[in-house]
Amino acid sequence: MNRLTSKLQNLKENNKKALVAYLVAGDPDLDTTLDLMHLFVDSGVDVIEIGVPFTDPIAEGPTIQKAHDRALKNNISLKMILELVDKFRETNTETPLVLMGYLNTFISHIDLVQSIGENSADSILVVDVPGELNLQTYGITNPNINTISLISPTTKDDRVESIAKNSTGFIYYVTLRGVTGSSNLNIEEIKNNIQKIQQYSDAPTMAGFGIKSVEDASTLAACSDGIVIGSSIVEMIADESKTKEFGRIGKYLREMKTAIS
Amino acid sequence: MTFSNSNFPDKEGFYGEYGGKFVPETLMYALEELENTYNKLKDNKDFIDEFYKDLSHFVGRPSPLYFAQRLTDYYKSGSIWLKREDLNHTGAHKINNTVGQILLAKYMGKKRIIAETGAGQHGVATATVAARLGLECHIYMGAEDVRRQSLNVYRIKLLGAHVHPVDSGSATLKDALNEALRDWVTNVDDTYYIIGSVTGPHPYPMIVRDFNSVVGKEVIEQSKDLFGKMPDAVVACVGGGSNAMGIFHPFIDIKETRLIGVEAGGEGVSTGDHAAPLNDGTPGVLHGARSYLMQDESGQVKDTKSVSAGLDYPGVGPEHSWLKDIGRAEYVAVSDDDALKAFHEVTELEGIMPALETAHAFAYLEPLMKELDSSANVVVNVSGRGDKDINTVAEIDGIEF
Ligand SMILES: Cc1ncc(COP(=O)(O)O)c(C=O)c1O
DSSP, X not given: OOHHHHHHHHHXXXXXXXXXXXXXXXXXXXXXXXHHXXXXXXXXXXXXXXXXXXXXXXXXXXXXXXXXHHHHHTTOOHHHHHHHHHHHHHHOSSSOEEEEEOHHHHHTTHHHHHTOOTTSOOEEEETTSOTTSOGGGGTOOOTTOEEOEEEOTTXXXXXXXXXXXXXXXXXXXXXXXXXXXXXXXXXXXXXXXXXXXXXXXXXXXXXXXXXXXXXXHHHHHHTSSEEEEOHHHHHHXXXXXXXXXXXXXXXXXXXXXXXXX | OXXXXXXXXXXTSEETTEEOOOOOGGGHHHHHHHHHHHHHHTTOHHHHHHHHHHIIIIIOOSOOEEEOHHHHHHHTSSEEEEEOGGGSGGGBTHHHHHHXXXXXXXXXXXXXXXXXXXXXXXXXXXXXXXXXXXXXXXXXXXXXXXXXXXXXXXXXXXXXXXXXXXXXXXSSHHHHHHHHHHHHHHSTTTEEEOOOSSOSSTTHHHHHHHHHTHHHHHHHHHXXXXXXXXXXXEEEEOSSSHHHHHXXXXXXXXXXXXXXXXXXXXXXXXXXXXXXXXXXXXXXXXXXXXXXXXXXXXXXXXXXXXXXXXXXXXXXXXXXXXXXXXXXXXXXXXXXXXXXXXXXXXXXXXXXXXXXXXXXXXXXXXXXXXXXXXXXXXXXXXXXXXXXXXXXXXXXXTOXX
């Protein structure tokens, strides 16, 4: 079974919530990304989302945009990212890895995406392909990777159903109208919408976008199967990119883990 | 109905393999709402009447098809006709689209208007129609373009709109579009996004084309009146492609008319420093649509170069990609130097100062008039006037004010 699917199933059976953490591959450099991935795992992260840098990331706020720009200065390509994943897998075969990016970078490397084996990345999240479209249409048919679709507060009911059916990894519920890193969570709306999604689908539903504090984390974890944290981590990575002392990130993630447990 | 190449896009918003809706999920609802509204209104008599009334009384349509005597003499062959979009209110074709889209915004009850702009013409056109309806208006503009189109920046501000300079990426049109999309994702409930060209996700390329098609429709009638047949060629510059699509579209089934789009060749297509994706790009996905794109082998979008801010864009409207592939339109490129030369030539010969964007279309007359029969009628779409470019041209000519 796919590593991501079994991990999330396992957590659910044990009544636990998933902690999903995001970083951008190659920010500030690939060696540091590898170290950070291990730090994430040591700090209680269940699933790692690896941002694939793109020149025009339209769904990202300024924090993650800048991280994409920093990574692109290092000429990070999908090929290098899959090599990074291989290195990570040398010592970690447990933690599911999700590649998150934009369609143009994936279709430019369709051969690489198709050649992803069992012991590599486990899932793909393409931000700019609407959920009811099939990645197969774009030549992504690799059975080793499952797909994650986004549902947002503006998604209408009839589409929720078809999107939920197309998501084989998990459903990513975007908790706000906005780009990554914005704030203003509307908890009531989020709760209602996640309940609606769960009526249509048994797939796990993760809540993400705009989660910063332990309060956000515990409230949202209570009504979902887990939470995704991105911008606040990426900001700490940027702050410490010279010193490479990331103790603060470890501490933050452990607090988040406690908050959702 | 017989099969026609002018019947595109299909239901999903594709022109052949180009187009589509590649956007974050949050925008899907807004695009659907826009598409439904447009499909309902586009054949509604009240809506059409209001649109055409605004085009005649506010924009000043129809624009003349003007015989360019001295330019014709200069090339010693054929007849050159100018479609005078430069005479429109606010000085470019861009107003045709904004007049139409602000009506859509009004019917949809949206209170806040956003737009991206490159040369600033679309920003001015948007700020103008927003002012007319008293709507809050925000214009995103690359920081580099804010610098080189400062006159238009000031015009936009005078019209009561807010200008947001965009520093990210190459700080030009593509980055302004990114930022406008991000604004829309955030404020989607009360905001209408007036895209400025035939780019972006479906239904925008179709809507912007339809509103600009008034240009081509007028040319068909005016050609009959003025020279009794259809033109042999129609020439237009192509940035995102709205002025070209507007004049091309009514001609798609008129096979005797050649359709020629002129892209920005920058330092020359062979140097790589240009903005000519149809000449030197490959299909890719940017800003919600699949189309020809300037990209590297990793799928990253390349920086562009052009003396003209309105053409300085790595992508192009999907319908142009389709017209290129099926061979219905031809796409060529003209360098910065040739465009600047044409800018001066047309200004001196005709007393018409074209925008630097438009100067690209004029520059292609040089090879074209040699190639065509001496009886040929050629229509150049004068997409805009050049006042906004005076600073740029003066700087290049080494003149300080
Ligand atoms: C006068 C003029 N012509 C042409 C363009 C290029 O846009 P499009 O290719 O959409 O007509 C612009 C864009 O700003 C413009 O201002």
